[in-house]
Amino acid sequence: MKRRPTRELLDSDSGTSREIAASLADLRRVNRWFGGVHTTRRMVEHVARSTGKSEFSLLEVAAGSGDVPRHVRELLRRQGIELRLTMLDRSASHLDHSDSLVVADALALPFPDASFDLVSSGLFAHHLCPERVLELVRQALRACRVAVLINDLIRNPIHLGLVYAGFPLYRSRLTRHDAPASVRQAYTPGEMRELVTRAGAARVDVRRYYLFRMGVVGWKQ
Numbered sequence: 033m034k035r036r037p038t039r040e041l042l043d044s045d046s047g048t049s050r051e052i053a054a055s056l057a058d059l060r061r062v063n064r065w066f067g068g069v070h071t072t073r074r075m076v077e078h079v080a081r082s083t084g085k086s087e088f089s090l091l092e093v094a095a096g097s098g099d100v101p102r103h104v105r106e107l108l109r110r111q112g113i114e115l116r117l118t119m120l121d122r123s124a125s126h127l128d129h130s131d132s133l134v135v136a137d138a139l140a141l142p143f144p145d146a147s148f149d150l151v152s153s154g155l156f157a158h159h160l161c162p163e164r165v166l167e168l169v170r171q172a173l174r175a176c177r178v179a180v181l182i183n184d185l186i187r188n189p190i191h192l193g194l195v196y197a198g199f200p201l202y203r204s205r206l207t208r209h210d211a212p213a214s215v216r217q218a219y220t221p222g223e224m225r226e227l228v229t230r231a232g233a234a235r236v237d238v239r240r241y242y243l244f245r246m247g248v249v250g251w252k253q
Contacts, residue, residue: 033189035223038213041206043159045123054204059155060099061201062211067242068154071183073104075247078237079150079179080113087114088149091175093138093168094156095119098131100183101152118148139167141175152181158218162227165219169231173252180233182248185218191244192216221246 041047042055063069080086092101098119105115118132120141136142138156151172157165172180185191192215202208219227221238224246228236233250240246 033187033192033216035187035219036216037161038217040159040210040213042210047204047206051204051206055206055210056097058202058204058207060097063100063154064103067245068100068183069103069107071241071245071247072100072152072154072181073107074239074241075152075181075183075249076104076108076113076115076150077111078239078247078249079181083178085149086112087116088178089116089118090150090152091118091120091141091143091148093120093141093151093153093172094159095121100154102131139164139171141171143175145174146177147175149176149178150181151176152183154183155185155214157182157184157224158187158214162223165224165227166231169228169233169250173232173250176252178252180228180248180250180252182224182228182246182250184224184246184248185215186240186244186246187215187218187220188244194243215244221248224248 045052092098101117105117108115120134120136122137169180192212195211195215199208225236225238228248228250234253235251237249238246
């Protein structure tokens, strides 16, 4: 299945405020039910096991409403792992106002080098062409001390079929357009490993998770 870049409507807020809110609610449900929260949780657990640390500062870029890292924080807290969250998004209207918030471009992070232990992104890399993915990872590696975490979809024809089968679950027309577009322009685990390696990660761990999700950990050292 060849990658096919497609403009997604939510990227440009191409809808009414009600449609945008419904589409963001759709994303929250997808992340909770179909592997988004699980994938980020497993990546942080992997970093915690590898480093022996139990406390991390985490910057979530292109955070949207930020529900995934907040939910992961609550789950990990029960295991004795603490996350200190900072949310970054291009639009203040996407951000919830309960954490440290920054409105900025994920490809030009306004932070000094090594400002956070972890820099994470969820369902963002597939929006970018390969050259922009390299920019994202390079910026994230610069801003982190330990690792970059990428939680994203896997491009696969079976996955595309499942997305169409899930149409009755979507409340927004934006989601019905954007969900299949996301799968068509997503990367494979092999493609993502190559990009994160090219961006300068010292080591790259790629794992597949529930319902065509992948978790990519790009280590800084």
